Amino acid sequence: MKAKTHGELPAYVDLVLIPATNLVVALLVAGLVVLIIGENPLTALGLLLKGALGSVRGWSYMLYYATNFTFTGLAVAVAFHAGLFNIGGEGQAYVAGLGAAVAGLGLEFLPWPIALVLGIVAAMAMGALWGFIPGYLQARRGSHIVITTIMFNFIAASLMVYLINNWFRPAGRMAVESREITHIALINLRDAGAALGLALPPSPLNATVFLAGLAAWATWYLLWRTRLGYEIRSVGANPEAAVYGGIKLQRIIMITMAISGALAGLMAVNEVLGVHHRLILEFAGGAGFVGIAVALMGRSHPVGVVLAALLFGLLYQGGAELSFAKPAITRDMIVVIQGLVILFMGALEQAFRPLLASLFFEPEKA
Amino acid sequence: MDNPSVRHEKRPGGDAPPAVELIGIDKRFGPVHANRNVSLAIGKGSIHGIIGENGAGKSTLMSILFGFYAADAGEIRVNGRKVDIKSSGDAIAQGIGMVHQHFMLVEPFSVLENVVLGAEGGALIGPALGRARSVLERLARDYELDVDPDAIVGTLPVGLQQRVEILKALFKGADVLILDEPTGVLTPNEADHLFHILRGLRDQGKTVIIITHKLNEIMAVTDRVSVMRRGELVATVDTKDTSAAALAELMVGRSVLLEVEKGEGHPGATVLAVDHLTWHDGKGVARVRDVSFTVRAGEIVGIAGVSGNGQSELLDLIAGLKRPSQGQILLDGQEIGHLADPARLRELGVAHVPEDRQARGLIMTFEECESAILGWHNDPALGSSLWLDRERVQNRAKADMQAFDVRPQDCHLKSAKFSGGNQQKIVLAREIGRDPKLLIVGQPTRGVDVGAIEFIHRRLIELRDQGKAILLVSVELDEIRSLSDRILVMFAGEIMGERAPETDERELGLLMAGVRPGDKPEAA
Numbered sequence: 001m002k003a004k005t006h007g008e009l010p011a012y013v014d015l016v017l018i019p020a021t022n023l024v025v026a027l028l029v030a031g032l033v034v035l036i037i038g039e040n041p042l043t044a045l046g047l048l049l050k051g052a053l054g055s056v057r058g059w060s061y062m063l064y065y066a067t068n069f070t071f072t073g074l075a076v077a078v079a080f081h082a083g084l085f086n087i088g089g090e091g092q093a094y095v096a097g098l099g100a101a102v103a104g105l106g107l108e109f110l111p112w113p114i115a116l117v118l119g120i121v122a123a124m125a126m127g128a129l130w131g132f133i134p135g136y137l138q139a140r141r142g143s144h145i146v147i148t149t150i151m152f153n154f155i156a157a158s159l160m161v162y163l164i165n166n167w168f169r170p171a172g173r174m175a176v177e178s179r180e181i182t183h184i185a186l187i188n189l190r191d192a193g194a195a196l197g198l199a200l201p202p203s204p205l206n207a208t209v210f211l212a213g214l215a216a217w218a219t220w221y222l223l224w225r226t227r228l229g230y231e232i233r234s235v236g237a238n239p240e241a242a243v244y245g246g247i248k249l250q251r252i253i254m255i256t257m258a259i260s261g262a263l264a265g266l267m268a269v270n271e272v273l274g275v276h277h278r279l280i281l282e283f284a285g286g287a288g289f290v291g292i293a294v295a296l297m298g299r300s301h302p303v304g305v306v307l308a309a310l311l312f313g314l315l316y317q318g319g320a321e322l323s324f325a326k327p328a329i330t331r332d333m334i335v336v337i338q339g340l341v342i343l344f345m346g347a348l349e350q351a352f353r354p355l356l357a358s359l360f361f362e363p364e365k366a
Numbered sequence: 367m368d369n370p371s372v373r374h375e376k377r378p379g380g381d382a383p384p385a386v387e388l389i390g391i392d393k394r395f396g397p398v399h400a401n402r403n404v405s406l407a408i409g410k411g412s413i414h415g416i417i418g419e420n421g422a423g424k425s426t427l428m429s430i431l432f433g434f435y436a437a438d439a440g441e442i443r444v445n446g447r448k449v450d451i452k453s454s455g456d457a458i459a460q461g462i463g464m465v466h467q468h469f470m471l472v473e474p475f476s477v478l479e480n481v482v483l484g485a486e487g488g489a490l491i492g493p494a495l496g497r498a499r500s501v502l503e504r505l506a507r508d509y510e511l512d513v514d515p516d517a518i519v520g521t522l523p524v525g526l527q528q529r530v531e532i533l534k535a536l537f538k539g540a541d542v543l544i545l546d547e548p549t550g551v552l553t554p555n556e557a558d559h560l561f562h563i564l565r566g567l568r569d570q571g572k573t574v575i576i577i578t579h580k581l582n583e584i585m586a587v588t589d590r591v592s593v594m595r596r597g598e599l600v601a602t603v604d605t606k607d608t609s610a611a612a613l614a615e616l617m618v619g620r621s622v623l624l625e626v627e628k629g630e631g632h633p634g635a636t637v638l639a640v641d642h643l644t645w646h647d648g649k650g651v652a653r654v655r656d657v658s659f660t661v662r663a664g665e666i667v668g669i670a671g672v673s674g675n676g677q678s679e680l681l682d683l684i685a686g687l688k689r690p691s692q693g694q695i696l697l698d699g700q701e702i703g704h705l706a707d708p709a710r711l712r713e714l715g716v717a718h719v720p721e722d723r724q725a726r727g728l729i730m731t732f733e734e735c736e737s738a739i740l741g742w743h744n745d746p747a748l749g750s751s752l753w754l755d756r757e758r759v760q761n762r763a764k765a766d767m768q769a770f771d772v773r774p775q776d777c778h779l780k781s782a783k784f785s786g787g788n789q790q791k792i793v794l795a796r797e798i799g800r801d802p803k804l805l806i807v808g809q810p811t812r813g814v815d816v817g818a819i820e821f822i823h824r825r826l827i828e829l830r831d832q833g834k835a836i837l838l839v840s841v842e843l844d845e846i847r848s849l850s851d852r853i854l855v856m857f858a859g860e861i862m863g864e865r866a867p868e869t870d871e872r873e874l875g876l877l878m879a880g881v882r883p884g885d886k887p888e889a890a
Contacts, residue, residue, distance in 0.1 A: 226753050230736065230743050237729045243687065244718070244726040245741035246709025 013356060019297065019345060021352050023311075026344040030337040039328055051321025052314040058321065060189050060203035064275075065287075066306075066313030067205075068267050070212040072291025073309050074219045075131075075264035077300040079145075081223055082256040083236035088134060088149030089264040090288025091156030092127040096265030098160075099126035100272040101168065101279035104181035116184040120211070120269050127265020128258040130156060135257025139250035145257070153288070161281065168279050178279040186274040206274035208266075212309075215266055216302040222259070223302075232256050264288060293338065297345040308345075312338070383446025385410040385542050385573040386431065386462070391440035393426055400426040401437070402597045408542075408590075410445075413564055413574040415584040415605070418594035418617055424577045427594070428544050432464045433457040444542075458484075463535025467547040469527050473520030477513050477530050478502070481537050498537060505536055509566050524674075525556035532563070542573045549583055550841075553672050554875035561587040579617075581610040593617055617816075626823045629831070631851045634663035637804050637835035638684070643693035643703070645679055653679045655859040656693070661804065666826065666836040668850030668867075670843055672878050676859035677839045678721055681808050684837070685718040686711040697804060712741055717797035719790075721808030721839070727793040730782035734772075735763035737781040738796050745800075766795035771821065787818030794822060798829060805829060806837045811845060823849060843874060 031041030052062045072089040079086035086092075099122030107115040134148035161176070168178035186207040193200030223229040234242040235252045243249060271283040290312055297311070298304025319334030344351070384407040393401040400423045408414045416424045430437045433451040441448055444460045451457050454464070471480050481502065482494045499515055506512045513522070513529050522530070528548065535543055545564075549557040564574050564587060578584060584591050585605060592602040593616040601616050638661040645654040654676045661667045669677050682688040684695055686708040695703035697714060705711065708718070718741075720726040728737040739748060739759055748762065749755035763777040770791040772784070784792065790810065797805065810826065811819040826849060830836055840846050846853055847867050855862040855877035862877040873883075 225756070227743055227749070228752065230739075230754060233732070234729055234740065234743075237731045238725070241726045241729050241740060244685075244708065244720055245743070246686075246707065246712060 015299075017356060018349070018353060021356065022344040022349065023341065025352070026337070026340040029344075030340050033333070033336060034329065037328055037333075039326055044322060044326065044329060047322045047325050048315075048318035050318075051325075052318035055201075057201040057203060058317055060201070060205040061317040061320075062310070062313040063209055064203065064205040064270075064313070065316040066309040067209045067212045067270050068287040069290050069294045069309035069312050070216060070306055071267040071270070072264050072288050073294030073298060073305040074215055074291075074302060075127075075260045076291045076295035077298065077302070077305050078219060078223070078232070078263060079256060079260040080295060080300040081229075081236045082232045082252060083239065084135075084138070084145050084253065084256060084260070086131065086134075086149050086257065086260045086264075087146055087292065088131065088152045088156075088261070088288070089291045090284050090286065091149070091153035092130040092261040092264035093267040093284045093288050094153075094156045094160055094282075095130040096123040096127035096261075096268035097272050097279050097283060098163065099123040099265065100268045101178055101181065104184050104273060104277075105168075105178065108183040112184050116186075116273070119184055119273055120266070123265045123268045123272070124262035125265075127268070128262040131261020131264070132254060132258040135254040138257070139253040145253075157282075164279055164281060176281055177276075181273065181277045184273060185277055186269070188274065204275040206270070208270040208274045211266060211269065213306075215263060216306050219263065219305075220302040228255070264291070290338075293342040293345070296342065296349075311341075315341070382410055383443070384408055385445060386575075387443040387446075388427070388431065389441050389443065391427060391430055391437045391442075393423075393430060393435060393437050395426075399597050401430070404440070404594075404597075404599045406592055406599055406602065408573060408575060410573055411568060411571050412589040413568050413576065413587055415588035415591040416575065416577045416594060417579060417581065417584050417591060417613060422594040422617070423597040424594050425546060426597075428464070428546060428575065428577055431457065432462060432544060458538050458540070461539055461541040462544065463538060463540025463542065464544040465528065465531040465535060465546065465548060467550060469531050471519050471527060471530060474518065476516050476518055477522075477533075478515040480519050480530055481515075481534050483534070485538055501537055502533060505533060508570060509536075510563055511536075524551045525553075525559065528552070528560065529563075540572075542575065543567065544575045544577070546577045547579070548576060549578070549580065551673060553879035554872075555879050557583070581613055584613065585610050626820075626827060626848045628827050628849070631665050631830060633665040633851070634833060636660045636662050637698060638837065639694075639696040639699075640680075640684070641694040641696065643680075643683060643695060644691050645683055645688060646691045647679075652691075653859050654683065657856075657859075657861050658693075659854055659861060659864075661835040661837050663803075663835050664830055664833045665851040666830050666838055666849050668846035668853045669837070669839045669856050670846045670853055670874060670878060671841070671856035673841045675856050675878075677856050678808065679859075680856070681718070681721065681806055681837075681839055684806050685716065685720075708741065709744065712800075715801075715803035717800065717802035717805045719793050719797050719805070719807040719810060721812070723786075723789050723793050728781040728789055730780070732781055733778050734767070734781055734784065734792060735760045735777035738763040738766055738777070738792055740796070742796065742800060766792070766799050769799070770795040770825075785815070786813040787815045790814050790822065791818060794825065798825065802834065804835045804837070806839075808839045809841065810838070811840075811842070843871065843878075847871075847874075 031045070034041040034044045052058045072093060075089045075092065076086055100119050103115060103119035103122040107118055130152060134145055134152055137143040137148050138145045164178065165176050169176055170179045188206040189203040190200050223233060231242070231247045231252050234245060234247055235249055239249055267284065267287060272279055276283060294305055294308040294312055297308035315334060315338055319331070319337065323329050323331050323334065386408045388404060388406045391401050391404040404427055416427070418424045426435065429435050431442060431451065433453045433456050436452065442451055443449065449460050451460065472483065478495055478498055482498045486494050488494065502515050511529055511533055513526055513533065519527060519530060532543065548560060552560060568574055576588065588605045590602060591605050591608065591613065593600050593613060595617060640657055640659050643654055643657045644652055647653050657680060659667065669680070671677050679688060683690055683703065686702070686706050689706040690703040693703070694701050697716065702711060702714065724730060729740060739762065743754065748758050760777055764775070767775050767777060772788050772791045772795065781789065807826070810822050814822065826836060838846065838849055850867050853865045853867055853869065853874065855865065855874060857878060857880040862880065862882060865874060
């Protein structure tokens with residue numbers, strides 16, 4: 001290799017090689033942990049991959065998880081671009097379930113395609129509202145967005161328990177959940193297969209997966225092709241320069257948080273209208289927090305977010321299969337592996353950069 | 367290491383070794399070669415100036431000597447002995463002290479507490495303070511460095527704060543004192559006093575190194591001077607054997623047009639009228655006090671003053687970045703002060719070249735073409751209502767780059783990758799290019815290479831001749847004097863007076879120091 005001066009590393013090093021190295025190291029450390037509890041790491045890895053990629057069912061579950069993580073990851077990524085750390089994706093997704101459920105249960109008089117679109121819009125609107133309030137508090141009252149979004153997760157949890165239990169639960173039913181939404185639904189894998197004459201396994205994967213792809217594209221378009229996106233990125237990159245440029249910081253903070261909340265809210269479409277067909281407790285299930293890791297790992301770029309969401313989907317699905325096959329490796333182990341991935345991809349993102357750089361550039365002769 | 371200067375380390379005649387010797391220092395920051403094989407010897411008991419343009423590598427070299435950076439190659443000798451300086455602590459142990467351009471003082475602490483900072487010498491502060499008090503008294507006597515040891519540093523004027531920095535270094539046993547751009551924040555009189563102190567230090571056997579880009583200071587105070595250009599040390603000469611013009615030529619590598627060709631101005635109607643403008647900061651302190659002036663079409667009004675006397679705030683007020691506490695700002699007779707909306711003001715024809723292009727004027731992580739539309743990103747010509755048309759944005763950026771000879775002409779390069787002069791051209795192109803009525807410019811040539819300075823100055827004059835109103839704020843008095851048609855001097859938020867550009871520098875200097883012609887000058 002020709003000895004270049006200390007210039008920039010080629011782009012693919014930053015975009016591919018460094019994340020890949022970090023991932024490999026994370027898996028190596030995870031392998032050590034597996035070794036310590038007395039299992040063969042290679043067998044475990046094999047089971048994990050097979051569990052996610054070895055069958056149609058595995059694939060479908062991976063994509064289903066990835067759908068959720070794409071939405072919450074995009075939510076965090078958009079906020080990152082404005083310099084905001086939105087930890088409230090969990091609560092925003094959860095509250096968005098209200099919009100989806102109210103539309104699903106209350107708009108039965110409308111033709112179903114219209115009701116479905118309104119259901120998606122309503123979920124986004126509720127998520128947006130739950131993001132906008134912390135945004136407003138940050139912009140106008142100076143309350144730190146990290147604190148308020150965390151708090152709003154708790155408020156969302158309590159509020160939803162109250163609402164589902166007192167408003168949505170049909171009289172006389174024990175289960176704390178709404179009645180079934182029958183008017184609108186996003187078609188799932190098995191039904192889609194049946195329509196095409198294919199026998200596919202039952203799976204939570206549904207048409208919302210396409211919505212996730214659309215959302216990723218729309219997020220990219222918003223950030224890099226619109227005037228609003230320019231303003232959002234300016235505020236994140238240099239608030240002082242943004243103000244100099246006539247951009248209204250407070251306005252952008254509120255708008256960005258609403259957009260972020262709306263993206264997180266789309267997760268409710270997947271869960272409420274695509275999978276459960278009813279409003280249930282805790283349907284967000286931590287996906288809001290995984291979104292933070294996904295956004296970190298995906299470098300806040302929609303393409304990166306989608307790839308990271310797929311990786312986490314793989315870990316979730318493969319991990320479930322793995323703990324089923326090897327009871328010694330519990331679900332908690334999967335959480336440990338995810339934690340290691342986050343540690344190496346997020347916190348130690350640049351740890352191997354000097355090493356890689358030294359491989360690319362010959363040391364200069366003194 | 368095959369540096370020739372290493373071989374003749376034995377100096378003829380058995381002279382005392384130099385206080386500091388740098389041999390073959392080399393340092394790169396990524397693609398920037400900040401120091402190229404720099405070798406320099408600084409004699410004991412002398413004042414040695416290091417001069418060069420911004421970015422010539424002076425500060426890097428001194429930061430290496432003070433242990434902030436490690437050199438990629440080369441060695442440092444102190445009093446003839448090779449030393450290994452890995453941190454500022456090592457440098458201090460070798461008797462090297464540094465007075466930074468931006469003071470490293472704890473403002474709520476007293477002078478005494480600041481002086482012992484880093485030399486507390488134990489869990490209890492009492493003994494150190496007692497010792498420091500007696501040392502300070504001695505230093506004050508020996509070097510005329512009087513400061514009240516119990517004064518709170520934050521309440522002291524800048525000149526005295528600098529004195530505290532010098533005391534700090536001396537207290538820690540510095541024999542070699544490095545001063546980085548020491549006069550940047552001082553009035554001319556304060557600077558004179560500083561030079562007096564430095565001569566005193568030299569006469570007592572201390573070695574002083576001054577980094578500056580101001581030629582007159584070098585001529586006034588140094589014994590020897592080294593000139594740096596693009597990371598290289600191009601010459602070291604005795605000050606008495608050289609002249610300001612010769613040094614300027616060495617700095618830039620060719621003879622420079624220090625004065626700008628400027629014809630007679632033809633001022634027209636009043637464009638900007640500032641009327642009894644006052645602005646209070648968050649603490650209620652008036653930073654701009656009852657300022658009134660006008661700028662007419664086709665003239666450049668310069669605001670001179672030592673940095674930090676309200677000029678920045680005045681610019682912000684006119685640009686709509688701050689809201690006036692009292693008074694009015696009129697653009698073509700229309701009140702604009704209450705708008706406090708930079709976007710609206712741009713539409714009305716106010717272009718603003720900010721003082722700090724890196725903090726404000728550009729977004730360093732953005733591509734050039736994106737930085738090139740900052741503030742104008744809602745221009746209907748750049749797309750439809752909601753969307754930005756990439757092609758139109760790029761075409762505009764390319765046209766601007768061509769018009770202002772920005773290099774390299776690559777609008778996809780990150781803004782941070784351009785040199786200071788080219789960054790400034792990008793900002794100017796953006797602000798001038800949209801045909802403003804009024805241009806307000808802060809520090810147009812700060813950190814800009816000489817070639818670009820000439821270019822920028824010529825552009826500003828052209829703009830004036832096209833009938834634009836220009837308000838220029840600069841801390842470079844030469845720049846103000848060569849460009850302006852009228853000069854206003856600002857001190858402590860007030861306009862001290864208006865002068866013609868031909869006015870004697872000393873008179874302007876007194877106004878900048880807050881002394882009005884009628885006042886009795888302070889006893890120096």
